[in-house]
Amino acid sequence: MTEAAQPLMRHTVEMTAPPDPSLLHLLWPKYLTARARSLSGERGRGARFAILGFFGFLFWSFIFGVLYRLLLYFRGVAEIGPLLAGKLLGLILIGFFSILLLSNVITALSSFFLAKDLDLLVSGPVDWLKLYGAKLLETIVNSSWMVALMAVPMFTAYGVVYDGGWWFPLIALGVFLPLLIIPGVIGSVATLVLVNVFPARRTRDILSVIAVLAAGGIVLLFRIVRPERLARPEGFRSLVDFVAVLRTPTSPMLPSEWASEAIMSWLQFRLDYLPFYLLWSTAAVAVVGGALMHRWLYVKGFSKAQESGERWARSGAMHRMSMTLLRPLGILKRELVLKEVRLFFRDSTQWSQLILLAVLIVVYVFNIKYLPLRGEGITFFLVNVVPFLNLVLAGFVLASIAARFIFPGVSLEGRTLWLLRSSPMSMGDLLWAKFWVGTLPLLILAVGIVGVTNYMLTVTAFMFAVSVFSIVMMTFAVAGLAIGFGTLFPQFETENAAQIPTSFGGLLFMMSAIVVIAGVVILEARPVYSYLSARSYGGQPDPVEMILGFGLALLLCVTATIVPIRIALRRLENLER
Amino acid sequence: MIKLTQLTKKYGSFTAVAGIDLEVPKGELFGFLGPNGAGKTTSLRMIAGILQPTSGRVEIGGIDVAVDPVSAKMKLGFIPDRPFIYEKLTGAEFLRFVAGLFDQEGERVEHRARELLALFDLEEWRDELVESYSHGMRQKLIISSAFVHRPEVIVVDEPMIGLDPKAARILKDLFREYTHRGHTIMMSTHTLEVAETLCDRIAIIQAGKIRACGTMEELRKHATAGQTGLEEIFLKLTGENAARELVDVLDA
Numbered sequence: 001m002t003e004a005a006q007p008l009m010r011h012t013v014e015m016t017a018p019p020d021p022s023l024l025h026l027l028w029p030k031y032l033t034a035r036a037r038s039l040s041g042e043r044g045r046g047a048r049f050a051i052l053g054f055f056g057f058l059f060w061s062f063i064f065g066v067l068y069r070l071l072l073y074f075r076g077v078a079e080i081g082p083l084l085a086g087k088l089l090g091l092i093l094i095g096f097f098s099i100l101l102l103s104n105v106i107t108a109l110s111s112f113f114l115a116k117d118l119d120l121l122v123s124g125p126v127d128w129l130k131l132y133g134a135k136l137l138e139t140i141v142n143s144s145w146m147v148a149l150m151a152v153p154m155f156t157a158y159g160v161v162y163d164g165g166w167w168f169p170l171i172a173l174g175v176f177l178p179l180l181i182i183p184g185v186i187g188s189v190a191t192l193v194l195v196n197v198f199p200a201r202r203t204r205d206i207l208s209v210i211a212v213l214a215a216g217g218i219v220l221l222f223r224i225v226r227p228e229r230l231a232r233p234e235g236f237r238s239l240v241d242f243v244a245v246l247r248t249p250t251s252p253m254l255p256s257e258w259a260s261e262a263i264m265s266w267l268q269f270r271l272d273y274l275p276f277y278l279l280w281s282t283a284a285v286a287v288v289g290g291a292l293m294h295r296w297l298y299v300k301g302f303s304k305a306q307e308s309g310e311r312w313a314r315s316g317a318m319h320r321m322s323m324t325l326l327r328p329l330g331i332l333k334r335e336l337v338l339k340e341v342r343l344f345f346r347d348s349t350q351w352s353q354l355i356l357l358a359v360l361i362v363v364y365v366f367n368i369k370y371l372p373l374r375g376e377g378i379t380f381f382l383v384n385v386v387p388f389l390n391l392v393l394a395g396f397v398l399a400s401i402a403a404r405f406i407f408p409g410v411s412l413e414g415r416t417l418w419l420l421r422s423s424p425m426s427m428g429d430l431l432w433a434k435f436w437v438g439t440l441p442l443l444i445l446a447v448g449i450v451g452v453t454n455y456m457l458t459v460t461a462f463m464f465a466v467s468v469f470s471i472v473m474m475t476f477a478v479a480g481l482a483i484g485f486g487t488l489f490p491q492f493e494t495e496n497a498a499q500i501p502t503s504f505g506g507l508l509f510m511m512s513a514i515v516v517i518a519g520v521v522i523l524e525a526r527p528v529y530s531y532l533s534a535r536s537y538g539g540q541p542d543p544v545e546m547i548l549g550f551g552l553a554l555l556l557c558v559t560a561t562i563v564p565i566r567i568a569l570r571r572l573e574n575l576e577r
Numbered sequence: 578m579i580k581l582t583q584l585t586k587k588y589g590s591f592t593a594v595a596g597i598d599l600e601v602p603k604g605e606l607f608g609f610l611g612p613n614g615a616g617k618t619t620s621l622r623m624i625a626g627i628l629q630p631t632s633g634r635v636e637i638g639g640i641d642v643a644v645d646p647v648s649a650k651m652k653l654g655f656i657p658d659r660p661f662i663y664e665k666l667t668g669a670e671f672l673r674f675v676a677g678l679f680d681q682e683g684e685r686v687e688h689r690a691r692e693l694l695a696l697f698d699l700e701e702w703r704d705e706l707v708e709s710y711s712h713g714m715r716q717k718l719i720i721s722s723a724f725v726h727r728p729e730v731i732v733v734d735e736p737m738i739g740l741d742p743k744a745a746r747i748l749k750d751l752f753r754e755y756t757h758r759g760h761t762i763m764m765s766t767h768t769l770e771v772a773e774t775l776c777d778r779i780a781i782i783q784a785g786k787i788r789a790c791g792t793m794e795e796l797r798k799h800a801t802a803g804q805t806g807l808e809e810i811f812l813k814l815t816g817e818n819a820a821r822e823l824v825d826v827l828d829a
Contacts, residue, residue: 335677339663339670346665346706415661419722422625422655423678424647576628 026126026134029117048504055507060153067157075161085158086264092154093256096147097183103143104187111139112188112298113195113305122302132294136287140184146502151176155263162267174276175262178283182255185286189293195301255279332425336433343412350405357401361449364397368453387450387459387467388521388528394449395474395517398442399510406438406482407509408500410572414492417575427572431483431565439479446471462531466524469550473557474520478513484564485509487571516560523553578603578730578761579624584633586619586785593619595785596633601763601778603729606756608776609765616785617765618658621734624763625655637730651679654723656733660715664708668699668718671707672725679726686725693721696751697744713739720748724755731755733764737771749775 070088074081112118112135121131155176159168255278262275322341326334344350368390413420413430420430450471454464489505500506527549530541579601586594594616601607611617622628624635626642626649635642640649662671672690676682694700697717707715716739723731736752737745752762752775766772772779773793780790789799 331677331680331682335674339666339674342670343663343665416663418622418625418627418655418657419662419675420678421627422650422653423675424650424653424680425678426647574629 023130023133026121026130027137030138052504052507055511056149063150064153064157067154068161071157071161082264082268085162086260089158089263090257090260093179093260094254096151097179097254097256100144100147100180100183101186103147104139104183105190106187107143108139108184108188108191109195111135111142112191113302118302128295128298129291132291132298136184136188136290139188140180143184143187144180148176148180158263158267164267168266171266172263175259175279178279179255179259181283182279182286185283185290189290192293192297192301195305196297255282332429333433336425336429337437340433340437357404360397360400361445364393364449365452365456368456385528385532387454387457387463388524390450390453390457391467391470391474392517392521394446394453394471395478395520396514397449398446398471398475398478399513399517401442401445402438402478402482402513403501403506403510406434406442406479407486407506408491409434409438409483410487410568411491411500414490417492428569431487431569431572435479435483435565438482439475442479443472443475446475460535463528466528466550470520470524470553473554474517477516477520477557477560480561480564481509481512481516484568485512487568490575512560516556519556520553523556524549578605578638579607579732579763580634580636580639581620581624582634582636584620584623584635585631586616586623586628587631592785594623594630597782597785597787599780599787599790601761603761604756604759605761605777606752606775607761607763608772608779609763609782610767610769610772610779611765611782615782617782618734620782621655621732621763621765624732625653626650627655652729654726654728654731656719656723656731656736658735658738660712660719660739662707662715662719662722665706667704667706668694668710669703671718672722675722676725679728681726689725689727690721693724696747697721713741713744716740717744724751728760730761730763733762735766736764737766737768 071085074084074088077084115135121134155169155172158164159172164171258275258278261272262279265272265275322338323334326337329337410431420427447468450467451464454467459467485505485508486500489503489508491500491503491505527541527546530545533539534541579599581597581599584594584597584599585592597620609617609620619628623630624637624642626635626646629643635649637649638652640652642649663674666674669690672693673682673686676686676690691700691703694703697720699714699717699721702710702714707718710718720733720736723733736748740748749771752764756762756777764776778790778792779796781788781796789796791799
């Protein structure tokens, strides 16, 4: 024993009562982390908050404005006005509830089984109930904050239009809180059961796919149900049928229905305590039930979560085929492309987003199909202007897809940047691979969407050519912007790729993409109008207008493609990690 | 083979590396020792071209890394201290990918990859995704990736972390053999026994500056430590107050 160690051995440890850290103590590091992030002297943080705050305020104002107008109109409708308002609230809240359920299932897996602090907490003298409480609270906060933010302008609109009074915010809080707790507990219990059956990593894959399928199913169902019929009562056989539909709750067993009933009962001065009681008692029972399940299954589940699922990935015929196809690119670029493709298709949190994408496209085409563009009063002008406006929607869909699949590209290299930077590969090669692996499929998709929808709309050859030309340009521009912003605002530390598009950089990317798309449409509007006028009323379109309009649109897209990539390249070359 | 000239790295007002001058010739196994936060990792990452120096120069085989990074890095293999790699690639795919970064492919690469995986007992894991590898296995895979393209220079940060005794022994033998064949290895380590037995020369760095550099004999003379081991020399050159402070803290 060394001399230094000897004094240590002379000390004896006095026996004390076992430590019992409180719930607050377990949550303290989360608070400190949030505080440290908000106070960090990171350059540009203040400006970022200001911009985020400004756009958040705009978004709130927009939601509030739309709902305010709608509710004012409903309030003016005798008898059925409140029913319409209640139905709308019910629809919104059931949408929130569905989103919260899905979100909590995914988040609970991370909070309870995969979070980095679990080794410390589970190996420490932490009471099981307090651990459950801390992790449940963490799950609910992480999965619900966005829905909570969206609910603020919504409840405000209801409170203002129906004179909810000073107590209304408290009432809304009292209704909304259990609506957040219940899906949180359900999500954590569902995850607990699944993890006990599958290893955590496989559970994440399954949950990702289930979540996306369910989200897609909800969107499809919502669209097929065609809720716009409610706004056209002439579709019903009689007023009685219409009112009957309005009166009937979507489901009397759903907490969202109780919440909507509680709010409307307060706003209509006929306060009904039953929905409040149902909400809070259900939340309480859920928490207790969840705690008991946790006590029974958590330890076993957590131990199982340390296992990783066995995965074999054999390189067979597909590998040989891709090697042959990509041979002209050279060794380095070929390996980069293969790496991107393999990583994408082996990560279920990535490829499962393709399912949602497929649903988006189906809904998009469905919407086009039901446009009333046939029959009397529909002019040649109108038929051909619609596909031009269709470009805006298609462009928006492109931007959303690029946000999911191209924008996170550089962020996902965060932990492996050491390998790429220490290799004799230029950052230009890396960006090249990221750009083309993302853009080519996007291009095929974009041309496909526009081609199919233009075919359904039976547009002229000129409009078909304009649409395809524009969407190709916009695709490159959107991809360039995604690469640029993704590099300028990387999220290297995130564990979940799906969270990257919802960052500040993702928001800026979407805004800039929308500006470029709008710019292209505005620049092309004049030549398109000139052509359609000539076709409709005779004469020739002005060639100068045509060249100028389409030329400027092309220049805008080329600039939006090249400039962000060049800036990104410079940034990447100077990046230190 | 590796030449550092007044190499400096500052983060704001904090100087991580303060004007290091160093030369590592061909065929030498050079050790970089220092307490935590001394600037070892920062120095190695500058040599590997991951960090840009605030001032000074790094040359690999006579090529300035700042002027012609691609050519300089063609001669280099880097092994970091934290083995983060692509979790969704298999071991074999990862080695193939790394070789591809150095413009190498084909049967020779496949043969080398097989040999390296067999050397580190990873042969039966070659087609498993890296996400199922343990920490030690990932470290072995990364070490293999540094050798797969046969670089002239290998820069390695804490090579022994996570390795079992057998793998550690294999790695030591591999390093020795590699330098005997005329290649150069520069490594940082906390394992003084490894530095003492393996390295031809050792530099001791503290607070961003080199305190001493030379063979074991030269370091002994520098520390006027007599016939003592590297641990005593290291503590003498970097201050041995830590042990006394430890007792004071525990007594408090």
